Amino acid sequence: MIEAVWxxxxxxxxxxxxxxxxxxxxxxxxxPWMRPEFVVLLxxxxxxxxxxxxxxxxxxxxxxxxxxxxxxxxxxxxxxxxVIAYICQLSxxxxxxxxxxxxxxxxFVLVGIHQLLGNWVYSLSGGTSKSLLFLxxxxxxxxxxxxxxxxxxxxxxxxxxx
Amino acid sequence: xxxxxxxxxxxxSRVVGLGFVALLLILLNTYTDYLTPLRSKLGVVxxxxxxxxxxxxxxxxxxxxxxxxxxxxQAENAALKEELLIHKRKLQTMAALAAENVRLxxxxxxAEMIQDRVLVAELIGVSPDPLSHIVIVNRGxxxxxxxxxxxxxxxxxxxxxxxxxxxxxxxMLITDASHALPVQVNRNGVRAVAEGTGxxxxxxxxxxxxxxxxxxxxxxxxxxxxxxFPVGYPVAEVVSVIHDPGKPFVTVVARPRAHMNRSRHVxxxxxxxxxxxxxxxxxxxxxxxx
Numbered sequence: 035m036i037e038a039v040w041x042x043x044x045x046x047x048x049x050x051x052x053x054x055x056x057x058x059x060x061x062x063x064x065x066p067w068m069r070p071e072f073v074v075l076l077x078x079x080x081x082x083x084x085x086x087x088x089x090x091x092x093x094x095x096x097x098x099x100x101x102x103x104x105x106x107x108x109x110x111x112x113x114x115x116x117v118i119a120y121i122c123q124l125s126x127x128x129x130x131x132x133x134x135x136x137x138x139x140x141x142f143v144l145v146g147i148h149q150l151l152g153n154w155v156y157s158l159s160g161g162t163s164k165s166l167l168f169l170x171x172x173x174x175x176x177x178x179x180x181x182x183x184x185x186x187x188x189x190x191x192x193x194x195x196x
Numbered sequence: 197x198x199x200x201x202x203x204x205x206x207x208x209s210r211v212v213g214l215g216f217v218a219l220l221l222i223l224l225n226t227y228t229d230y231l232t233p234l235r236s237k238l239g240v241v242x243x244x245x246x247x248x249x250x251x252x253x254x255x256x257x258x259x260x261x262x263x264x265x266x267x268x269x270q271a272e273n274a275a276l277k278e279e280l281l282i283h284k285r286k287l288q289t290m291a292a293l294a295a296e297n298v299r300l301x302x303x304x305x306x307a308e309m310i311q312d313r314v315l316v317a318e319l320i321g322v323s324p325d326p327l328s329h330i331v332i333v334n335r336g337x338x339x340x341x342x343x344x345x346x347x348x349x350x351x352x353x354x355x356x357x358x359x360x361x362x363x364x365x366x367x368m369l370i371t372d373a374s375h376a377l378p379v380q381v382n383r384n385g386v387r388a389v390a391e392g393t394g395x396x397x398x399x400x401x402x403x404x405x406x407x408x409x410x411x412x413x414x415x416x417x418x419x420x421x422x423x424x425f426p427v428g429y430p431v432a433e434v435v436s437v438i439h440d441p442g443k444p445f446v447t448v449v450a451r452p453r454a455h456m457n458r459s460r461h462v463x464x465x466x467x468x469x470x471x472x473x474x475x476x477x478x479x480x481x482x483x484x485x486x
Contacts, residue, residue: 058242058324059249066326090207094214098221103242104324105332105359105366108231109221116218120211156327158226161373163327 041195042084049076049186050096054103067167070175073100074148075182077115078141081122082129093119107155114151118144134180142176232359236337239361246321246332246364257460312426313466315339317347319459320364329372329392331355333462336363341464344424348463352430352453353377353418357464369456370431371396379431380419381410387419388448390431396456399432401448408446412437416450426467 053072061069073096080088097112104111121144122129129137146169153168190196205213225231321332335341337360345357347367355369368375373394379401380387386408390399404410414434420427432450439446 055245055248058245058321060253060322066322066324069324090211090214094218097218099241102235102238103245105239105242105330106325107222108225108235109218113215113218113222116211116214120207123207155222155226158222161327168327 038195039087041193042087042190045190045193045195046080046088049080054100057100058103068170068174070178071145071148071171072175072178072182073097073111074115074118074145075141075175075179077119078122078129078144079182079186081119082126085123085126088119090116090119090123106152107159110152110155113155114148117151118148121147134183137183138176138179141179142172145175146172148172236359236361239336239359239364239366243361243364250320314348315341315464315466317462317464319462323366327373327394329355329369329375329394329396329456330358331367331369332364333367333464334364335464336361336365338362340466341365346425346429346465346467348429348465349454349459349461351455352432353425354454354456354459354462356424369396370454371399371452371456376402377425377431378419378421379416381434382415382417382430384409386410387421388416390416390450397451398435399450399452401434401450402445404446404448406439406446410434410437410446410448415453426465 050073053076056072057069077088077093077096081093094112094116097110097115098108100106100111100115101108125140129140132140149169149172153163156163187196204210221231225235315335317333317335319331320334323330323332333347341357341360343357343360347354347356353370355367355372355375357365358368359366369392370377370390371392371394373392376389376391378387379390388404388408388410389402391402393400401410401416412434415430416432416434418425418427418429418431430453432452434448434450436449437446438448
């Protein structure tokens with residue numbers, strides 16, 4: 035039991051580090067416009083499967099780390115992630131019972147909220163986004179959600195953490 | 197009834213507290229620069245991520261170097277030698293021209309042109325935010341890089357350093373929508389301000405009146421006004437000048453000379469006004485008043 039707890043913690047750390055790497059991996063052309071928000075997806079996943087372990091404080095720290103790594107405004111991702119983590123904490127029981135595509139629908143909305151908050155921070159410093167393209171990652175993230183859940187579950191099953 | 201098994205503050209109050217701290221950070225970061233030293237210290241933790249993300253790229257470059265045929269190498273070597281010869285010939289006349297320039301400037305009582313020192317850097321990452329044109333180069337505070345330092349590639353001015361951490365720094369390109377720099381037309385010295393548009397292939401000239409002599413094909417060079425960029429580096433080439441009678445100014449679009457999204461090897465310029473080599477204002481200073 036103790037081993038499972040630590041195993042899950044290691045898994046959390048490894049998955050978040052990998053997500054941060056993917057978050058800064060350079061993409062050509064229109065790639066950056068539709069990069070899935072893997073950090074948000076993982077936050078939702080870990081709150082869904084282990085709501086006690088993935089508390090808001092931990093997720094806030096992950097968000098701050100993402101800000102530092104991406105060179106974004108400090109607190110931008112921390113704020114958005116903590117809002118999303120809270121919504122997930124309130125609804126994780128419902129989320130667990132949904133089918134994968136229904137979960138993907140909710141993920142679409144949550145990543146959309148994340149993008150809207152990011153855009154609000156961007157507008158604070160005087161920028162204006164000319165189109166709604168900044169919402170595109172919500173769509174790609176929702177598409178990635180089933181893959182992520184199936185992959186992570188299989189991985190955790192393999193290491194007997196499920 | 198009080199819940200039995202909770203410890204510490206409730207979920208909602210924790211979320212509100214954390215959200216409040218995050219908001220405070222956002223506001224401090226946006227409206228003040230108290231957090232700049234903290235950011236530049238924390239920037240070190242980002243370095244390994246960019247290093248790792250750049251790894252596949254470096255492997256490809258390495259394999260291109262390692263698995264190249266002897267014939268290709270010989271051909272490349274010959275081409276490089278030829279190129280070097282051409283550049284050397286240009287430099288021969290440069291020495292005489294530079295000396296002449298110094299003499300003429302002395303006649304005019306104006307400040308001498310100073311040779312800029314450069315540092316070769318390599319581009320190791322791109323900011324993931326599609327709305328900002330910021331790149332990461334592999335030189336930082338340890339190499340003497342400072343905020344505001346200009347960055348060049350082989351064909352023109354690329355941008356300026358906006359944030360320095362220990363081993364890397366972030367450079368804002370001149371095409372970023374929040375960037376503008378003073379330029380002049382190389383042909384006649386007409387001055388203007390070139391601002392980025394958020395498009396990698398175009399700059400706009402601000403407030404150019406309809407009577408100004410500026411044509412398609414004109415080369416824009418940095419004018420050195422504003423004390424940020426050194427004088428005389430090529431910035432962009434004018435691609436279109438549109439006179440619209442309904443508008444107060446002419447719309448001038450220029451294409452940057454630097455290869456914004458292709459150059460990997462770049463140069464950081466230590467200009468005279470940088471903090472490393474503070475200029476003595478009294479000696480190199482401005483022209484004497486008649």
